[in-house]
Amino acid sequence: MLSSSREELLQKREIKPPAFIEAENLNEIARLACALERAPLPLFAIKNSGKNMIATQLDLFLGTPVFYYAHSNEIKHFLGYRTIQNGEEVSLVDAPTNPTLIHAPIIEIVKMPQIFERGLKDIGGLKKYDGQKFLSLEVKDLVSLVKVASYKILFEEPPLPIFAFPSQNKSRWCVGSFTRIEDYEEASIFFYYEQESRPEQNFVRYSMNKADATMTNRTDEHGNVYVKIIRLKQTHPLVEL
Secondary structure, three states, rough: OHHHHHHHHHHHHOOOOOOOEEEHHHHHHHHHHHOOOOOOEEEEEEEEEEEEEEEEEEEEEEEEEEEEEEEEEOOOEEEEEEEEEEEEEEEEOOOOOOOOOOOEEEEOOOOOOHHHHHHHHHOOHHOOOOOOOOEEEEEEHHHHHHHHHHHHHHOOOOOOOOEEEEOOOOEEEEEEEEEEOOOOOOHHEEEEEEEOOOOOOEEEEOOOOOOOEEEEEOOOOOOEEEEEEEEEEOOOOOEEO
């Protein structure tokens, strides 16, 4: 049962303008919405400054809805996704007729609340974000990070996505995952480590028996846990390292 102070905090909580965070391309959004999920995440098609955005909401942090998006030349009813040997296939389709693909539904948005419009006005300008940010904890290496990202499988839930983006000095890449130590937003933490270069693979393969983690494009080797990697265009605006 929630304490009275906790209940008062929830009652006073106001929704803030959303954070729209750009992924490298549409493949990253397709992987985020479809790969390793029990059910694909819904996607939203939004027109902004004459461009098509395809976005999905992944989190709510201290009243700020967190969306990830990519631009697209066209909009259709579904985004299809599947992994293939050493890569992946992504396509926009009007009907989910291919049974080999996972299909995320795309909902076209024609009008948004004013507070959401405020978040859209500064697309690409999130480096100016001056609100509260996630607490950050640096871990030793990829093995330590994937332990954080994969703990939810113990509760029969999908593993958390791992995000990769240029570090603040642009000379290295930050690789990390968002999680909560309790079931409320104030306990959200970003666990990360840094590496020299951009991750080229789309997944992390983790062997619990060997305590070994490697990046890969395949997800079909039995006996391993897989976690998806989502690459962003810029430094994550809600993370302070």
